[in-house]
Amino acid sequence: GENVEQHPSTLSVQEGDSAVIKCTYSDSASNYFPWYKQELGKRPQLIIDIRSNVGEKKDQRIAVTLNKTAKHFSLHITETQPEDSAVYFCAASISILTGGFKTIFGAGTRLFVKA
Amino acid sequence: DVKVTQSSRYLVKRTGEKVFLECVQDMDHENMFWYRQDPGLGLRLIYFSYDVKMKEKGDIPEGYSVSREKKERFSLILESASTNQTSMYLCASSLDTEAFFGQGTRLTVV
Numbered sequence: 001g002e003n004v005e006q007h008p009s010t011l012s013v014q015e016g017d018s019a020v021i022k023c024t025y026s027d028s029a030s031n032y033f034p035w036y037k038q039e040l041g042k043r044p045q046l047i048i049d050i051r052s053n054v055g056e057k058k059d060q061r062i063a064v065t066l067n068k069t070a071k072h073f074s075l076h077i078t079e080t081q082p083e084d085s086a087v088y089f090c091a092a093s094i095s096i097l098t099g100g101f102k103t104i105f106g107a108g109t110r111l112f113v114k115a
Numbered sequence: 116d117v118k119v120t121q122s123s124r125y126l127v128k129r130t131g132e133k134v135f136l137e138c139v140q141d142m143d144h145e146n147m148f149w150y151r152q153d154p155g156l157g158l159r160l161i162y163f164s165y166d167v168k169m170k171e172k173g174d175i176p177e178g179y180s181v182s183r184e185k186k187e188r189f190s191l192i193l194e195s196a197s198t199n200q201t202s203m204y205l206c207a208s209s210l211d212t213e214a215f216f217g218q219g220t221r222l223t224v225v
Contacts, residue, residue: 001174006157009155032212034212034213036214043205043216043217043218043219044158044205044216045216046213046214049212049213089157089158093212096165096171100145100146100163100165100169100171101146101211102148102160102163102173103209103214104160104174105150105157105158105159105160106157107155107156107157108157108158
């Protein structure tokens with residue numbers, strides 16, 4: 001079945017530095033790659049996503065890149081701020097033959113931004 | 116705003132009990148999902164449903180079943196709760212891409 005691996009599990013950066021989180025997926029039929037942010041005690045929320053026909057997408061300080069050949073995708077956060085501290089999850093979605101789709105998540109990266 | 120509501124925030128159940136976790140969404144989404152969240156393991160898919168009465172196994176379905184009798188409601192059932200099912204359970208719904216999560220149910224099996 002589909003497997004998503006995420007690295008690193010923990011990342012600590014100084015405020016203003018960049019943070020990069022990397023993921024790989026196993027099923028080449030995956031066609032949608034969202035990233036979720038989960039703050040302490042809260043539910044995960046979508047922050048950015050990318051489809052398989054796009055190589056890069058940017059939204060203010062966050063960007064996502066996708067390399068379909070290598071089955072890699074990455075999240076880049078620039079000019080990090082303390083409020084970026086959270087757990088970040090990558091995910092890969094795949095359509096299923098009977099209808100609908102399923103989304104498999106990585107194990108998460110706990111990001112600490114030190115002021 | 117999409118609202119996904121889980122019936123309980125905290126539950127404590129005894130080993131061997133039958134446990135029902137309920138999830139309701141108000142946006143007419145076809146797709147609903149149940150995940151469990153454990154430290155270091157992320158969100159693992161238990162079951163998902165893409166239509167009323169339709170269900171598919173996720174990665175860790177053992178010990179669980181689900182029910183989707185109405186479009187807005189997706190129930191997770193632990194037939195005989197065990198201590199290794201102590202976890203945070205998250206329900207989500209989706210129209211086509213973005214998943215909207217409930218607030219989570221922290222289940223403790225003693």
